[in-house]
Amino acid sequence: MTKEKMLELIERYEKHGTPPHPYDNIRGPQHHHVATMFPRMRELIEENRIEKCMRWIGFIQGWLWTIGAYSLDELKNHSRSDENAKET
Secondary structure, three states: OOHHHHHHHHHHHHOOOOOOOOOHHHHOOHHHHHHHHHHHHHHHHHOOOHHHHHHHHHHHHHHHHHOOOOOHHHHHHHHOOHHHOOOO
C-alpha cells in the first residue's frame, strides 16, 4: 500500500472516529482511542514506519466492521489500489 493510499484511508476513516456520528449509540468507549490514532498515523507515515501504520489501519478497519460502518467487502476494496478496486 502506498503512502498516498494510507493517507486517503486515514482521511476516510477519521470521520468515524469523531462525534457526532450515526454510530454513536453502538461505538462505545473505543471510539476515543481510535480518534487519537489518526494524528499519530500521519506521523508514522512521515517517519516511514509504513508497516506499523498498516497494522493500525487494519485495527481501525476491524473496529469499523464491528460497529457496522462498512462491510468486509467494502473494507477490502478500500485497501486495494485504485486500478484494482472493485465496484460495490
